[in-house]
Structures are given as C-alpha cells and as structure tokens.
Amino acid sequence: MLKRILGTVTFSCWKITEMVESEAVTKLSIFDRIRYKTHLGVCKACRSYEKQSALIGKALSRLMSSSPQGVKPMDNLAKQKILDRISKNEK
C-alpha cells in the first residue's frame, strides 16, 4: 500500500533504477530531485540497487582493464605469422 502511494507521489522502482543508470539524475528539476530522493529514502531495495549498480560499474571497469590471472601462451606458429605480416608490411 505504502509502495503504491509512493509510486504516484515519487517514482516507481523501475523508473528509479533507470535514472540511476542514465545519469539523468543530474538533469532533474528540483521537484523531481525531491521525488527521487524521497523514494530512495523509503525504499531499501532501490537504495541497495543504487550502490550495487555503482559497484558493478567499478568492478566491470576493473575487470575489463586487467589481464586475466594465469597467462595462456599463444601458439608459436601464430606468433610467427604475426612477425611475418609485420615484416611484410614494413617493406
């Protein structure tokens, strides 16, 4: 019940999770910003999501920029092919 009232007075959880993602939050009008903050104030699930979303973002950036543990060597043949291509290109 409380949630339903919230949905009309503030935003729905879906809308909030969308806004968390899209940086739209920074462009909100003061009125909408209050609605947004109010929702987060009373909705534990969205508060949690906001932090988790940021954490996933950070973890992804890291995951994507770090090399994997345990290096898998490349075939020597494949390496030789690369060297051949490079020396051909330089001529």
Added chain:
Amino acid sequence: MHADELFSWAFHKTSSKEIAEDLVQETFLSAVKGFKNFKSSSKPKTWLFAILNNKIIDFYRKRAKSSAIGSKGAEQNFTKQTNSYFDSNQNWIITGNEIAWEEEVHLLDDSEFNKTLDECVNKLPDNWRLAVVSKYLSDKTTDQICQEMSVTVSNYWQIVHRAKVMLKKCIDHNWQH
C-alpha cells in the same frame, strides 16, 4: 612482446583460439601502423591492451550484428525476465533472496565475486553485453557507441538499464559468499 598476455585476454573474452589469434595479430599490425601516435608517457603494454580492447569490442559488435535476427528471441526473453522482477506498479518484488553485497568495498578484490560477475556478463544477450562492455571498456562517448550499435541514445540507456538489473539479479542468485 606481451603476445601471450594479449592472447590470454582475447581468448578469455572471446572463448575462441582462432578469433583470439586474429585479434592479437590485428592488434600488432595496428600498433605498428600507429606507432607514431604512441605517447611514450603510457606503457607499451597499456597501449597494446587499449588497442586490443577496441578490437574485442569490434568483434562483439560484428557478432551482435550477424546474430541480430537470432538474438531477437533471446533479447525478448531477457526483457521478460527483467520485467518479472517488478510488480504491476513497477516496484521491486521482494523475494527475500536479496543478499546485501553493496557495502563491501573489498568485493572489488574478491576473485570469486569478479568471476561471478564475469559469468553473468557472458550470459547476457549479445547486444546487451555489447552495450555494457562498451560503456565500461572503451573511452568512447555515448554517441559514438550508439552510432556503432545503430541504436538511439534512449534505446541504448534502456539496454544498459536492463542489462544492469539483470546483472544485479544474476549476482544475487549466483554469488555465494
């Protein structure tokens, strides 16, 4: 020459030996061509990885395009699934399975957590993965990414949004700590 490291990385991201070898080859060829642009302020390894990462995104993009018809079904299923986490008022359905994992800063260094996240990313439909990966992997602007994916900006944010909700739920379900 970092070839092994580059190859491991490409293999990890594409799960194919042949594709990984091709990507590493293209990376070195681009590197040789672009050597003039190489700023000595950055480490060669960092520079090579940046090139490789762009090649990997290109690969994802091509694959997303070629499987566009086939993945429509997968995308629809995932869309339905993300919807199912919300009730008719579009509020979270609380299942009690939610685990608190938002506070823990050390999660970033937790290899199990990172492994789970990686697996969850790989489960996403091609297009969703492409959107998320491009957002965090490349230094491209949103407009550039949208252009390459041939989607509108609002469409792109919708995909990122759904993908992130999916990742959150996937971690909720699969991460044992």
